[in-house]
Amino acid sequence: MYYGMLAEITGHAEEVWTANESLSVGSFRALMLAKYPELQGKKFKVAVNQKISEDYAQIDTQAEVALLPPFAGG
Amino acid sequence: MEKIHKPKKVFVQGPVSPQFIADAIAAHQSKTTIGAHAIFLGQIRADKKEEGTVTGIEYSAYEEMAEQAFHKIREEAFARFELTCMHIYHSLGLVPVGEISLFVFVSSPHRRAAFEASEFVVEAIKADVPIFGKELVEGGAHVWKENS
Numbered sequence: 001m002y003y004g005m006l007a008e009i010t011g012h013a014e015e016v017w018t019a020n021e022s023l024s025v026g027s028f029r030a031l032m033l034a035k036y037p038e039l040q041g042k043k044f045k046v047a048v049n050q051k052i053s054e055d056y057a058q059i060d061t062q063a064e065v066a067l068l069p070p071f072a073g074g
Numbered sequence: 075m076e077k078i079h080k081p082k083k084v085f086v087q088g089p090v091s092p093q094f095i096a097d098a099i100a101a102h103q104s105k106t107t108i109g110a111h112a113i114f115l116g117q118i119r120a121d122k123k124e125e126g127t128v129t130g131i132e133y134s135a136y137e138e139m140a141e142q143a144f145h146k147i148r149e150e151a152f153a154r155f156e157l158t159c160m161h162i163y164h165s166l167g168l169v170p171v172g173e174i175s176l177f178v179f180v181s182s183p184h185r186r187a188a189f190e191a192s193e194f195v196v197e198a199i200k201a202d203v204p205i206f207g208k209e210l211v212e213g214g215a216h217v218w219k220e221n222s
Contacts, residue, residue: 003136004206005218047204050139066136066204072219073135073164073205074116074176074196 004069009038019061026055028065044069084144085137085166089173090115098161098179108158108181112188114196116176118169126211130170131219136204137166143203147195155191157182162195164205 007013023031025046033039045052047066048059059065086094095115102108121128144162151160158181165175178195182188199205200221207219 001136003204004134004208047136047139050136050142066139068136068204069206069218070220071200071203071205072131072133072207072221073203074200074221 001064001066003066004072005042006039006044006067006069009042010036017065019059022058022060024055025053025057025059028059029055032067042069082144082148082161084141084162084164085135086163087165087167089165089169089175090163090177092174094163095174095177095179098177102159102181105158105181107183109183110185110188111179111181112185112192114176114178114192115174116196117174118171120171121209123209123211123217125215125217126213128171128209128211128217130168130210131175132168132208132210132216133164133166133175134206134208135166140203140205144199147198147202150198151180151191151195154194155180155182156184156187157191160191160195162199164199164203168210
């Protein structure tokens with residue numbers, strides 16, 4: 001799922017990725033940047049199953065992954 | 075004694091109205107152990123950007139994750155401060171300049187806990203809750219807001 005500015009850049013709010021095996025958040029980021037070069041230089045966090053996750057964390061094949069731009073609540 | 079605080083609905087569509095805030099205050103008159111309320115209201119500023127003057131902010135959120143984050147903030151505030159009750163409301167959708175997008179209302183027997191809890195809650199919301207803001211500027215352009 002994409003939020004805020006990132007939904008604008010990718011052109012959609014949701015997308016299904018099919019992965020045959022689990023991959024790390026770091027490799028997922030690399031895949032995203034390859035698919036959407038405009039993401040280069042944009043700050044975003046990756047939430048896996050609604051939890052902010054670091055690059056070393058694993059994403060299992062059924063996970064809900066969200067790309068979150070900087071927060072702006074308040 | 076540990077109290078259970080159920081997750082509460084935080085998001086409201088559009089601005090938080092002054093009447094809503096007045097009604098929330100009135101609803102606490104029967105809670106006579108309270109000696110101090112602290113209220114924080116976030117209001118939309120007409121910032122001047124390179125693209126033009128801001129006319130409003132359109133909020134969106136990763137709602138499920140945001141509700142969990144709000145719940146965690148509530149639990150933590152109750153654990154850290156002597157609070158009688160707490161209410162948080164945040165807008166989704168368009169909030170024009172001059173209107174209220176965040177209403178934090180904490181109540182305590184004493185003022186110190188109320189002041190401190192309100193600051194804690196507001197700072198935590200800004201840092202930890204996945205809410206996104208599109209600042210609309212005159213002429214139709216927009217800029218994505220980022221909390222500092």
